[in-house]
Amino acid sequence: MTAETRDLSGTVVAITGATSGIGRATARELVQQGAKVALTGRRADRLADLQQELGADNAVVVAGDVQDPAVSQRLVAQALESFGRLDSLVASAGVGAYGGILDGTDDELASMMRTNVDGTIWAIRAAVPPMLSAGGGDIVIIASVAGLRGGGNEAVYAASKFAQVGLAGAIDRELRTSGVRVTALCPAAVSTEFAIGRGRTEGDAWLDDVLQPEDLAAAVTVVLRQPRRLRTTQWSMWAMTEGN
Numbered sequence: 642m643t644a645e646t647r648d649l650s651g652t653v654v655a656i657t658g659a660t661s662g663i664g665r666a667t668a669r670e671l672v673q674q675g676a677k678v679a680l681t682g683r684r685a686d687r688l689a690d691l692q693q694e695l696g697a698d699n700a701v702v703v704a705g706d707v708q709d710p711a712v713s714q715r716l717v718a719q720a721l722e723s724f725g726r727l728d729s730l731v732a733s734a735g736v737g738a739y740g741g742i743l744d745g746t747d748d749e750l751a752s753m754m755r756t757n758v759d760g761t762i763w764a765i766r767a768a769v770p771p772m773l774s775a776g777g778g779d780i781v782i783i784a785s786v787a788g789l790r791g792g793g794n795e796a797v798y799a800a801s802k803f804a805q806v807g808l809a810g811a812i813d814r815e816l817r818t819s820g821v822r823v824t825a826l827c828p829a830a831v832s833t834e835f836a837i838g839r840g841r842t843e844g845d846a847w848l849d850d851v852l853q854p855e856d857l858a859a860a861v862t863v864v865l866r867q868p869r870r871l872r873t874t875q876w877s878m879w880a881m882t883e884g885n
């Protein structure tokens with residue numbers, strides 16, 4: 642049997658956390674593959690730059706904070722209005738900070754949970770109705786290996802990522818028979834703006850040797866291109882330079 646893959650041209654993908662890192666690389670890769678994208682993040686200037694780079698025919702943008710459910714609702718509404726359908730959601734918006742359980746303020750930790758957990762829930766709740774109407778879709782959550790085994794010095798971040806992995810497993814069980822596939826993509830360290838100033842420093846030499854955002858964009862593409870008779874529920878990914 643020859644392994645067939647799906648053509649992504651003309652499909653429509655909503656991406657949260659598209660202003661940098663994994664989300665931005667995924668937007669670029671998917672447009673290369675012929676997809677249309679609806680992008681969000683708080684930095685409106687970054688979104689405008691990316692839309693210009695990708696072309697207004699290929700990308701629409703909605704600026705806002707993923708902690709607000711209305712932002713994801715607007716993102717999906719914009720995708721439907723501009724492109725007429727929504728095939729996939731890539732939930733990449735997230736923040737991280739390294740530190741012990743007693744470090745950081747209550748507000749910082751609560752905001753991390755709201756961004757990583759609530760923000761993912763709001764994006765999924767906005768994206769699922771059009772997927773159900775269309776008979777299926779794909780949800781890819783950019784979780785983390787921290788959501789598979791809590792690492793030291795990242796307790797609350799790990800808690801937020803365990804929540805994402807649990808959410809992915811539960812939604813898979815709930816929506817599989819409706820044609821919605823759900824993947825928790827769990828990378829180890831990726832060289833992005835993630836946690837810069839909160840445990841990572843810009844220009845850290847070790848960041849050159851870990852996963853690159855383009856590696857994750859390629860993984861998302863593999864997941865979306867898989868034939869609809871199968872699904873990838875969980876994918877952990879490590880650079881060869883890192884142990885597990």
Ligand SMILES: NC(=O)c1ccc[n+]([C@@H]2O[C@H](COP(=O)([O-])OP(=O)(O)OC[C@H]3O[C@@H](n4cnc5c(N)ncnc54)[C@H](OP(=O)(O)O)[C@@H]3O)[C@@H](O)[C@H]2O)c1
Binds near residue numbers: 659660830831854
């Ligand atoms: N880099 C790593 O080592 C690593 C490893 C494993 C998993 N991950 C996960 O990968 C995902 C993407 O991170 P990244 O590495 O690509 O880091 P990044 O370059 O810092 O990107 C994070 C994205 O999330 C958005 N974001 C953050 N807070 C937001 C908020 N409140 N509302 C809306 N958007 C928000 C940011 O946009 P704005 O600032 O413009 O809002 C940005 O687009 C995260 O969920 C992270 O936990 C990263």
